[in-house]
Amino acid sequence: MSNTEHTGGAGRPATDAPAGKTAGKTAGERPSSQGTSAEQSLGAAGEQLSTAPAQESESAGLPALGFTGWVRWFWRQLTSMRVALILLFLLSLAAIPGSLIPQNGVDEMKVNAFKESHETLTPIYEKLQLFDVYTSVWFSAIYILLFVSLIGCIVPRTAQFVGQLRSRPPGAPKRLTRLPAYTTWRTGVDPEGVREAAAKVLRKRRFRVHASGDAVAAEKGYLREAGNLAFHIALIVMLLAFAAGQLFRSEGGKLIVEGDGFANTLSQYDDFRSGSLFALDDLGHFSFELKEFTGTYEPTGPQRGTPRTFEAAVTYSEKGGPDKDAVIRVNEPLHVDGAKVYLIEHGYAPVVTVRDGKGEIVSRGPVPLLPLDANVTSQGVLKVKDGYKDKNGKRDQLGIPMFFVPTFAGEGQGQMFSVFPALVDPRLSVSAYRGDLRADSGVPQNVYQLDTSKMKPFKDARGDILKKQLKPGETFTLPDGAGSITFEREVKEWASFQISQQPGNGWALAGAVAAILGLMASLFIQRRRVWVRAVAGPDGVTVVEMAGLGRSESSKLPEELAELADLVHFVSPSVPADADTASDASGTADPAGTAGPDDTADADGAHRADPAPAGGSAHAGRAVNRDAGGHDPVDDGAEPAEEAVPAEGASQ
Numbered sequence: 001m002s003n004t005e006h007t008g009g010a011g012r013p014a015t016d017a018p019a020g021k022t023a024g025k026t027a028g029e030r031p032s033s034q035g036t037s038a039e040q041s042l043g044a045a046g047e048q049l050s051t052a053p054a055q056e057s058e059s060a061g062l063p064a065l066g067f068t069g070w071v072r073w074f075w076r077q078l079t080s081m082r083v084a085l086i087l088l089f090l091l092s093l094a095a096i097p098g099s100l101i102p103q104n105g106v107d108e109m110k111v112n113a114f115k116e117s118h119e120t121l122t123p124i125y126e127k128l129q130l131f132d133v134y135t136s137v138w139f140s141a142i143y144i145l146l147f148v149s150l151i152g153c154i155v156p157r158t159a160q161f162v163g164q165l166r167s168r169p170p171g172a173p174k175r176l177t178r179l180p181a182y183t184t185w186r187t188g189v190d191p192e193g194v195r196e197a198a199a200k201v202l203r204k205r206r207f208r209v210h211a212s213g214d215a216v217a218a219e220k221g222y223l224r225e226a227g228n229l230a231f232h233i234a235l236i237v238m239l240l241a242f243a244a245g246q247l248f249r250s251e252g253g254k255l256i257v258e259g260d261g262f263a264n265t266l267s268q269y270d271d272f273r274s275g276s277l278f279a280l281d282d283l284g285h286f287s288f289e290l291k292e293f294t295g296t297y298e299p300t301g302p303q304r305g306t307p308r309t310f311e312a313a314v315t316y317s318e319k320g321g322p323d324k325d326a327v328i329r330v331n332e333p334l335h336v337d338g339a340k341v342y343l344i345e346h347g348y349a350p351v352v353t354v355r356d357g358k359g360e361i362v363s364r365g366p367v368p369l370l371p372l373d374a375n376v377t378s379q380g381v382l383k384v385k386d387g388y389k390d391k392n393g394k395r396d397q398l399g400i401p402m403f404f405v406p407t408f409a410g411e412g413q414g415q416m417f418s419v420f421p422a423l424v425d426p427r428l429s430v431s432a433y434r435g436d437l438r439a440d441s442g443v444p445q446n447v448y449q450l451d452t453s454k455m456k457p458f459k460d461a462r463g464d465i466l467k468k469q470l471k472p473g474e475t476f477t478l479p480d481g482a483g484s485i486t487f488e489r490e491v492k493e494w495a496s497f498q499i500s501q502q503p504g505n506g507w508a509l510a511g512a513v514a515a516i517l518g519l520m521a522s523l524f525i526q527r528r529r530v531w532v533r534a535v536a537g538p539d540g541v542t543v544v545e546m547a548g549l550g551r552s553e554s555s556k557l558p559e560e561l562a563e564l565a566d567l568v569h570f571v572s573p574s575v576p577a578d579a580d581t582a583s584d585a586s587g588t589a590d591p592a593g594t595a596g597p598d599d600t601a602d603a604d605g606a607h608r609a610d611p612a613p614a615g616g617s618a619h620a621g622r623a624v625n626r627d628a629g630g631h632d633p634v635d636d637g638a639e640p641a642e643e644a645v646p647a648e649g650a651s652q
Helices: 003-029 033-042 044-049 066-078 081-094 096-100 110-119 121-127 137-166 193-202 223-248 505-524 557-571 576-586
Strands: 182-188 208-212 214-218 250-257 261-263 271-275 288-295 307-318 323-327 334-335 340-355 361-366 376-384 398-407 427-431 433-437 454-457 467-470 476-477 484-501 527-534 542-550
Touching: 066 137, 081 096, 081 137, 137 223, 182 557, 193 208, 193 214, 193 527, 193 542, 193 557, 223 505, 250 261, 288 334, 288 340, 288 484, 307 334, 307 340, 323 340, 340 376, 340 398, 361 376, 361 484, 427 484, 467 476, 467 484, 527 557, 542 557
Parallel strands: none
Antiparallel strands: 182 542, 208 214, 214 527, 250 271, 250 484, 261 288, 288 307, 307 323, 334 340, 340 361, 340 484, 376 398, 398 427, 398 433, 427 467, 433 454, 476 484, 527 542
């Protein structure tokens, strides 16, 4: 009794000592000597047994990461899959303004027109670099971060994948009955023969096979991870190709009239744009001449006026070589010396002759006019800068606005409009201005627009601007002996070409194809493992077990295991029914026909697969996903099938 009391007294301070102390101090009482001696006897053990909340030290705190720690944290965040997806989403969002807002590197005229019509938004857009989206600082930052994030994801995963390829398939789990797909049967073939037959069957199905102990381990579907890596590597290739295309690209436009040519030099371009790392020495050495443009159109029906033939016949030479003939069509460019020559647009260039007051020819030739609609209604300007003199011999300049229709349909209506894009009934409307064209003012001018600020129009008797509609061969005589304008009977056609050099296009295409193939492989290829165990039962009859485990969710795993089991069962058929019956009568055979040396079954037949039918049926290896009682092994408290695979030496 005294021992019990002593134990209780000694145990009480160990659990209630802190609370008792606090209460004693509050009430002004002194702790008992018995509690003090108990605390001293327990020492450190008593402090550990105390249930009182520990008082945190004021100096306790989280350790400082330091510079290296923060760098590691930032790198782990940047190379995570979540951040990579966020950056990819941001990149797609950042590309939207480049599609909606005119870009300086694509169409300067549209950019200028946008700025003129949106005076309030223009300063904001310029500060945000929305007219140069793909070369802006914020787009480049997203681009570079995504590039680094992809590399950080790929490098360790590639090393891990190489290690998996070099390793062997993991050995068979101790209990194959716990795997999602399982089948078993008994055969008269010796265990070694069953294992050899199983290995041969699995190799024919392109499994990686490794024999270990009493089982054969096989694995298949490594291309799934290879496809995943190929998809990410292809994204990097596309990003690099995009960067190279932007940095080393060159792009220019040239309008060429039939009979004229072009040499690939900077001075020959009507407009030219290039990347920041492009050098003029990188321009290809070639030239070409537009021999003839051919355009035919649908004459009748709802598709009337739709182009049917749209091609330019050219003669080109490369690096001073011999002349070659080629035909350039829409989406069929000419490939020459690393450049592509695209056919962009076409129009008409009526041949016009201008004479001065003394009848001398001061200008003669085709005048390219820009189309305004699908029926090639066109307009432009002829500027006579030098050589023109009035009737008194005084030097002057002429500006002649022109309006042209290939198929005139405004007869008697006082209007100029075209109803068909082909040359059926061409008409040319002209007027004229005299004065200073301001060509030497230092301000760049559009060759298709006329600055009339320092010019005066020719007027008729009523004081209106003098205009004249001309048919081919007709002449418009200017008043006061100022000369004449003749619309010759010849109308030439012109074609507009775009000459592009983008070194990253081929790599971008290859990356896109590889990305699609890699994505398909990662989505449709299933990685799975199969084990075949063959051991001799207590009665000497070989017990065969087959089980499968999918590394990803796949409903076809039981079907595949059943096919493999049929093939193995064909070379190692089930024992005859009478032999099984005799064995059962003697009491020496396994009644369930499922248990191997490492497997045990409950008395009620738990974890037992459906036994193979007697007589060696072709479907004896039917894979099942349940035990003999109809229960799911996981629901019976068994650990997941993945945990049944040995971690040591396995390629996960």
